[in-house]
Amino acid sequence: MLELFLAKYNYWIVILLMMTGLYIVVARGNLVKKIIGLNVFQTSVFIMYISLGKVSGGTAPILTGKDEIFSNPIPHVLILTAIVVGIATTALGLAFVVRIREAYDSIEDDEIDDAEQQDMTRDLEGRVR
Amino acid sequence: MELLINVVLLGLLGITAIAILTTRHLFVATMLAGGYSLTSAALLVNLDAVDVAFTEAAVGAGISTVLMLGTLTLTRRREKVRKDFRWGPFLVVLATGALLVYGTVDMPAFGDPNAPALRHIVPEYIAGTRDDIQIPNIVTAVLASYRGYDTLGETAVIFTAGVGVLLLLGRRREEDEEAGTRRPERDA
């Protein structure tokens, strides 16, 4: 029982983190909170990949000349670049948030929606006149 | 011992994620996100991914937190509180999570030395790094040599994202107000 639990524990926690992130992205209206949620989601994917590459009794994939078992280096490479690309895209997302706030004076999605509606009705009225 | 650290750190991550979900203060959420990154970096060391942990500690806990705080000073610090609990997203998330848990039944056990991902190409990369490239860090060898195309692409993506941010935020706020793309500050 404990063995089964330990064999899948990593994946289950990863799923918990992933779903927490997804819930923040879907259910919270605040744009900054949404991006934090995306980061939580993203990190869970990183842990998932690295967990898949772990070998029990293995060591970090750095050759020392001795005969050793290494954990799988390929997920490490993928995730290493993914982290840096992740921060670059996070920065882009946050830049959008800043511009949205400057244009609509809000970072809550329903308020932005209302402002958009008002702008549209104003445009329509202007056209009628 | 390794396994115990693994279990404890993952538990901590879970608790932090729930705390991020429940807090309404964006500053608190940002700080928790920084702690979350640092904890995950510790976990990655435990999972033998030292290079990745290094990056995560520098990027996630360092630069990312600074950028989030920068955004908060430009926007606001509190999240609007909504009283109504919406069942739709909760049920979707619950269903997706249940399906994913069902999916783990077929996954190889954690730390399994015979996992399919380890059988293919990994032994060749390790042998190739030792015999042909002859540098100790296998991750660097794979990153720069075996998967050079990937890394070139990723570098280009970072550059592109930087250009995107500069296009969005590169001008000073005064210039934007003059150009009319920014609403002037409210008096309130």
Added chain:
Amino acid sequence: MRHHLVLRVVSKILIPFIILYGLYVQFHGDFSPGGGFQAGVIVAAAIVLYALIFGIERARQVFKPEVLLVIAPLGVMVFALVGYASMVLGGNYLDYDWLAANDTTGQHIGIITVEFGVGLTVASVMTLIFLAYAGRTRDIDDEDW
């Protein structure tokens, strides 16, 4: 900013060592954990620390955005040109074996150069992103600290 004497003195001592550590991570990446991505972020973190302590304006004077804007694509160019160099010398794109008479030496040259290109791009892009954010905020008043 006269109040933060401790912060200023400590960071003045620390920043050169952080940058030195970044260079170590950059060029020792073949032997120990590290490489261009990590080194770039560490150097950028040092610059961010400098900007936070000594003010954005001074940071802009020291690390000019115009220069950083040249360095960022230069890093990608270095990477791509290494690929072309190995093509010119007779191999495939990014096939470092052809960069030197000996295959292993060629690989070493290729990996070091490519990682350097990555480091340049990451460091300059991260700094540029931070400066772009910081350029929009008013400087923090002394009372707000």
